[in-house]
Amino acid sequence: MTAPFRVEILGQGHDRNAFSCGVAVLDPYLARQANQDIRRRVSACYVAIEASSGRIAGFYTLAASGVPLTDLPEALSTxxxxxxxxxxxxxxxxxxxxxxxxxxxxxxxxxDAAMRAVRSEVAVFALVVDAKDDSAEAFYRHHGFEVFGSQVRQLIVSLKHFAFEAK
Known part of the structure; x- marks a missing residue:
């Protein structure tokens, strides 16, 4: 049996206009801005494609970043x-x-984002996200992220939290 979704880099052949997640800033981002960010090399965009229809079921962006050591929770910075x-x-x-x-x-x-970060040739030790609202913050906390730093809803999780190894 094949998986219902495959994750791949966003490409020109993907129909982005049909995507609707219900969050006003995210739908137009995928439709109109994602390609610009990819061309400028400020982020990579990955899409989950429903295998049976070829429809975009979800997406995420990933970029290299850095955070001040002093902002990290002690358990992560030790x-x-x-x-x-x-x-x-x-x-x-x-x-x-x-x-x-x-x-x-x-x-x-x-x-998938964590796996790509672990397997990257560019060294990173954690995933960081700025949750957009309470619902997003709850989602990330459910997946092991914790608040850090002085910005509201800024969350972090060590890549050690995920149960796979770099290959």
């Missing part, structure tokens, strides 16, 4: 070198089309 900032991968956006809500696709996209 064994890190005392550099002013530490490398992380930032999830800029993550959304699931309304037709696919309730299928745990958001968690699967989050795991």
């Amino acid at each position: 064994r890190l070198p005392r550099y002013p900032s530490v490398p992380v991968a930032r999830i800029g956006r993550l959304a699931v089309d309304q037709a696919f809500h309730g299928q745990k696709l958001g968690g699967a996209l989050l795991a």
